Amino acid sequence: MDGVPAEAGERFAAVPDAFQRLWTPHRLVYIEHGQQPHDDACPFCRAPELSDEESLIVARGEHAYVLLNLYPYNSGHLLVCPYRHIAQYDEATPEEVAEIGELTQTAMRVLRTAARCDGFNLGMNQGRIAGAGIAGHLHQHIVPRWALDANFFPIIAGTKAIPRLLGETRAEIASAWPSGARR
Numbered sequence: 001m002d003g004v005p006a007e008a009g010e011r012f013a014a015v016p017d018a019f020q021r022l023w024t025p026h027r028l029v030y031i032e033h034g035q036q037p038h039d040d041a042c043p044f045c046r047a048p049e050l051s052d053e054e055s056l057i058v059a060r061g062e063h064a065y066v067l068l069n070l071y072p073y074n075s076g077h078l079l080v081c082p083y084r085h086i087a088q089y090d091e092a093t094p095e096e097v098a099e100i101g102e103l104t105q106t107a108m109r110v111l112r113t114a115a116r117c118d119g120f121n122l123g124m125n126q127g128r129i130a131g132a133g134i135a136g137h138l139h140q141h142i143v144p145r146w147a148l149d150a151n152f153f154p155i156i157a158g159t160k161a162i163p164r165l166l167g168e169t170r171a172e173i174a175s176a177w178p179s180g181a182r183r
């Protein structure tokens, strides 16, 4: 079907270390499963201090920014984070709420065009109990969905590899981002 950027999994299976290299270009340190970082080691506070390439940032706004999830549920899985280290959505200022919303809308348009996805899952997990991987710093998930990506639920359990280099995906999304919306 046209527009589904399916990667040939068998191509990657023949290169055993490809998945190791997936993560190595990026210095942004995420936590091990089930651990929470200390506030002074928050990856979402650290990311904006790095280059876009190192941090996987695709767009920077005034109050919030957009980056690729290092542990994507699907290729092109983005996170929108305020720069401020706040945990809960109701702690965000009106300006932060507005810009998180605007960046989310722009991300949807970009992914629809660049990744030609058929739908999205949008959402925020608030607190550890609700499944937030990094509970201390608010982040909105934008997960592109394709009609044939039935592997989505197994992915949550950590069983699906994303056969696509994150750096390549970042560059594609960043270049598709409308220039007026980038800083």
Ligand SMILES: [Zn+2]
Residues within 6 Å of the ligand: 042, 043, 044, 045, 046, 084, 085, 086, 136, 137
């Ligand atoms: Zn933070």
